[in-house]
Amino acid sequence: MLAVRVPKWEAEKVRRKLIELGVLAKGYAVRREGEFVLFPVTEPVEGFELVEADFERVGRRPHSYREVVEVPDEVRPLLPSSFDVIGDLAIIELPEELMSYGKAIGDAILRVHRHIKAVFAKGGRVSGEYRIRELVHLAGERRTETLHRENGIRLKLDVARVYFSPRLATERMRIFEKTRPGEIIFDMFAGVGPYAVLLAKKAELVFACDINPWAVRYLEENIRLNKADNVVPVLGDVRKVAGKVEADRVIMNLPKFADRFLREAMLSVRDGGVVHYYGFGPEEDLFSEHEARIKAVARELGFGVEFLEERKVRPYAPRQFNIAIDFRVLK
Numbered sequence: 148m149l150a151v152r153v154p155k156w157e158a159e160k161v162r163r164k165l166i167e168l169g170v171l172a173k174g175y176a177v178r179r180e181g182e183f184v185l186f187p188v189t190e191p192v193e194g195f196e197l198v199e200a201d202f203e204r205v206g207r208r209p210h211s212y213r214e215v216v217e218v219p220d221e222v223r224p225l226l227p228s229s230f231d232v233i234g235d236l237a238i239i240e241l242p243e244e245l246m247s248y249g250k251a252i253g254d255a256i257l258r259v260h261r262h263i264k265a266v267f268a269k270g271g272r273v274s275g276e277y278r279i280r281e282l283v284h285l286a287g288e289r290r291t292e293t294l295h296r297e298n299g300i301r302l303k304l305d306v307a308r309v310y311f312s313p314r315l316a317t318e319r320m321r322i323f324e325k326t327r328p329g330e331i332i333f334d335m336f337a338g339v340g341p342y343a344v345l346l347a348k349k350a351e352l353v354f355a356c357d358i359n360p361w362a363v364r365y366l367e368e369n370i371r372l373n374k375a376d377n378v379v380p381v382l383g384d385v386r387k388v389a390g391k392v393e394a395d396r397v398i399m400n401l402p403k404f405a406d407r408f409l410r411e412a413m414l415s416v417r418d419g420g421v422v423h424y425y426g427f428g429p430e431e432d433l434f435s436e437h438e439a440r441i442k443a444v445a446r447e448l449g450f451g452v453e454f455l456e457e458r459k460v461r462p463y464a465p466r467q468f469n470i471a472i473d474f475r476v477l478k
Contacts, residue, residue, distance in 0.1 A: 149191065150197070150200040151185070151188050152195075154183060155184050158186075161184075170188045170189050175202040175203065176202060213228075217255075218252070222245055230256070231313055234293030236291070237266045238306065240268070263287070264287050303369055304365050314461050319341055323346055323349065328350075329350070331393070333412075333416070337366060342398050343375070346398075347378045351377065355380050363380050363381075366378075385411060386408075389408075390415060392415045393417050394416050394417065394420060412424070417478075418476070418477065421474070423473050430468065438472070
């Protein structure tokens with residue numbers, strides 16, 4: 148077929164020009180011949196060397212690893228339809244029946260998603276004081292540190308040493324949109340700083356606390372990466388910080404145990420300030436238990452509360468959801 152022949156150092160510029168002219172033939176692989184590159188074209192193009200050449204046809208690239216992975220038919224229905232991407236790492240949750248096919252699944256993910264460099268399987272639930280989980284290496288590079296981008300910020304982290312969920316990016320942006328310029332914010336369980344660094348774009352000051360030394364180490368690096376100099380990292384138990392901060396807004400992103408820290412949150416927010424509380428709730432009654440606990444703690448302190456918004460954030464387990472409750476504290 149007809150082709151444009153150009154020196155390889157001009158190839159990218161010529162490719163763009165051929166696309167702009169609408170003459171680059173689709174569905175064919177570009178050929179390389181020594182110091183030259185050949186582009187298939189649909190018609191003669193003035194100003195370029197034209198030659199006749201054969202080209203390999205290329206098919207549609209698969210969109211899902213499930214299109215190319217080789218596993219027995221009887222377990223194929225168990226293949227997860229999604230996985231988490233953190234930076235250039237993929238973390239997939241596999242049922243026990245698929246663990247023995249982990250390498251094939253990992254290789255398939257790498258083949259389809261070229262930007263991913265390593266694949267891990269979740270080895271268990273998030274657990275322990277530092278909220279981390281065991282990871283099983285399936286394929287690709289043997290590293291767990293990466294650079295993740297979301298909401299216009301960069302976050303460096305080690306997925307084996309800190310807790311981080313990319314699925315909360317939309318929730319973090321929701322809080323950002325509610326934040327008013329000049330606020331003082333207390334992020335009680337900050338991790339590597341996905342809330343703190345983002346909110347620093349609007350806030351006057353963000354106090355970001357975490358008990359995990361690795362999380363605070365990466366938080367400090369992310370402050371530098373994003374030039375978020377108005378974030379104050381605090382390593383230690385949040386109970387020792389509570390009450391020493393008077394914030395306009397408090398973030399309680401510790402859904403499994405946030406109810407245990409409501410007293411500290413309410414003592415750290417000014418009169419009329421807002422607390423963003425996270426928890427887990429059953430599908431049939433998402434919020435009642437959490438509302439009751441919030442009211443009870445407020446009564447003990449002699450405060451009032453005004454519920455502002457309640458929402459499902461994401462599914463957590465069968466018939467269980469990660470929920471958010473925004474409430475105002477009245478002192």
